[in-house]
Amino acid sequence: MGLLDGIAGQVLGKMMGDKGGMAQIALDMFNQHGGLEGVLAKFKEGGLGEAAASWVGKGENLPVSADQISSVLGSGAIAEMAAKFGIDPSTLSAQIAEHLPTVVDKMTPNGAVEANSGSLLSTVLGMLK
Numbered sequence: 550m551g552l553l554d555g556i557a558g559q560v561l562g563k564m565m566g567d568k569g570g571m572a573q574i575a576l577d578m579f580n581q582h583g584g585l586e587g588v589l590a591k592f593k594e595g596g597l598g599e600a601a602a603s604w605v606g607k608g609e610n611l612p613v614s615a616d617q618i619s620s621v622l623g624s625g626a627i628a629e630m631a632a633k634f635g636i637d638p639s640t641l642s643a644q645i646a647e648h649l650p651t652v653v654d655k656m657t658p659n660g661a662v663e664a665n666s667g668s669l670l671s672t673v674l675g676m677l678k
Contacts, residue, residue: 574630574641575652581626585656588649595621604653607660612650615642 582588592601595617603611619627619642631641657663 574634574645575648577630577633578622578645582622585653586662589653589662592621597621600650601653604650605657605660605662610650610654613646615639615646618642618645618649 579585579588582591589601589605592598597613597617600611600613600617603609619638622645624638627642627645628638631638634641
């Protein structure tokens with residue numbers, strides 16, 4: 550993880566209070582899968598392209614389940630991330646399912662993946678304005 554990712558994680562942690570750990574998990578997940586475009590591609594490959602597209606678009610965000618998160622990201626990857634943060638894998642999957650649609654939605658405010666959409670740091674800085 551780079552210096553800017555660490556700073557973004559700290560800023561998100563301060564902004565989110567108790568949910569700061571989720572901010573770090575989000576950063577790790579985006580880094581592991583090649584940023585926003587990589588995460589969206591992973592969901593498309595996993596049969597959840599319609600849900601992922603709804604998070605980017607300007608309409609309502611379609612939900613995903615914890616089981617779908619585990620299926621798309623892989624139970625091994627979920628278990629590894631959960632161990633890193635000292636939480637149960639099923640809890641992590643549920644948290645990702647709850648928050649990922651909103652995170653992607655905020656990273657794509659114009660309803661499309663743009664050149665700067667993949668930057669979680671830019672999203673954090675934009676939230677501070």
